[in-house]
Amino acid sequence: MSTNKRSKGKYPLRREYSAGGVVIKDKSEVLLIKNPSNIWTFPKGHIEKGETKEQAALREVKEETNIDAEIVDYLGEISYFFIWQGVKVYKTVYFYLMRYVAGIPVPSWEVKDARFFPLEKATKLLKYKGDKEIFNKALEKLDLL
Numbered sequence: 001m002s003t004n005k006r007s008k009g010k011y012p013l014r015r016e017y018s019a020g021g022v023v024i025k026d027k028s029e030v031l032l033i034k035n036p037s038n039i040w041t042f043p044k045g046h047i048e049k050g051e052t053k054e055q056a057a058l059r060e061v062k063e064e065t066n067i068d069a070e071i072v073d074y075l076g077e078i079s080y081f082f083i084w085q086g087v088k089v090y091k092t093v094y095f096y097l098m099r100y101v102a103g104i105p106v107p108s109w110e111v112k113d114a115r116f117f118p119l120e121k122a123t124k125l126l127k128y129k130g131d132k133e134i135f136n137k138a139l140e141k142l143d144l145l
Contacts, residue, residue: 011086012086013089014088020095021043021057021060021098023067024099027145029118030117033113036111038112043064064110066103067105069098069101072097080130
């Protein structure tokens with residue numbers, strides 16, 4: 001879902017919406033992907049037309065990592081700007097706490113790597129401020145798993 005608008009700066013503005021998951025396995029590991037910029041982050045992707053945020057989050061986890069998961073709770077959203085091919089993009093990502101169900105992490109063509117990390121190591125691997133905030137919310141809710 002995106003709309004094009006003129007921004008006040010030198011770039012046109014586009015709005016994008018994505019959803020993703022913080023997948024926890026055995027209350028001790030979390031699933032991360034390495035994006036094309038070599039940054040460890042959470043699996044996420046665009047919400048397709050006719051799809052709910054929850055459906056998109058589960059689909060993106062499966063597509064990017066080969067992992068089946070189930071949603072436990074909503075964690076919140078993060079929003080940020082970036083420039084892509086001369087367009088300023090304002091992106092909002094909705095995140096869900098997920099419980100691992102099945103599968104072995106296998107990265108899709110969209111990501112460089114996908115694997116489970118111990119919670120403590122993941123805390124050190126995450127670089128983006130929004131990811132760190134969402135992960136802290138997930139850690140606070142571990143008793144729900």
